[in-house]
Amino acid sequence: MGAELAETAASAAPGSGVLLVLLGMAAVTYLTRAAGLYLISRVSPTQRVEAFLRHVPASILVAIVIPSLAQGGLAERSAAGITALVAILTRNLIAALIAGVLAVVALRAII
């Protein structure tokens, strides 16, 4: 009986641990999502802040693609070039996406 209870307690502990972990992860993640909005709605933006915010989006996009280009081989880099070319020519996101994915599949098969 005692052993059974101890066993139940032992198996219950990870469960409550999981709940705490899930709640903690959700809380800090929402905190990061809400913080930018909270901070920026509380400062009256100067021209400098405006300039900062204007340059953030493209800078983040540049940053996001850096690892896949740095890490990628010839196939990935060529596919990136093809994607950019199709994006410039068509100004169409879906067309560039499809071209990029097809290019990377084809180039990986060849190279």
Added chain:
Amino acid sequence: MSRQIHFAGQPVIFTLSGLRRGFQNCLPLGLSVFAYGLVFGILAVQAGMDVVQAGAMSLTTFAGASQLMVLEFWGPALPLLGIVLTTFVVNLRHVLMGAALRDWLVELPPWKAYGSVFFMTDESWALSVREMGSGGRDAAFLLGSGLCIYLFWFSATLMGASSGFFLGTAMSDPAVWGLDFAFTAVFISLLIFFWKGRSDLPVWLVAGIFAWLGWMVFPGKWYILCGGLAGGLYGAWRHGR
């Protein structure tokens, strides 16, 4: 330079059609997110989670990179502090992303703004900031594109975690289908659409160099924050000169 007037002097709106537009524009990205959700589900079960736990994490945390990273910690004894801190650090880039959507979000009633950012991901943010930058004034676009990602991420988590599910094993490696490159392709295309002129180049170079340094030096997603901050700060500094 004076403040750019977005939306042609029109107030920001929040409509069902904007929500639908965001959802639809995000659908191609939803497919890639689905592939990664399957991977997360499969790995989560291998790490010792059950379907309910994996699904609950995708519903409440809803941030793929941090969820995958946390699996490294998963085991019989869960280091709460380590997991929560890692999640926080991996997701810090959201702070900058939320701030960048200022022109939409500060115009909304707080409950709509704070509700919408719950669903903000790299992908839906990128489409939204593009929509906002090209003069779109319907801020529900952010919520719509976010909901699209949410739906795909959650359902894929469940499918991946339901072990033995055919699609799960067939698509356990997104690279086979080129889907790992889909995100890169989308972000490259959006970047092309952001190009306004040669004066962008130095900012992009600074962002790229710092992102690369951040990627070399730090684990996780710090490189996004490094590049975003460096490019933004350089742009602001240049403006003030």
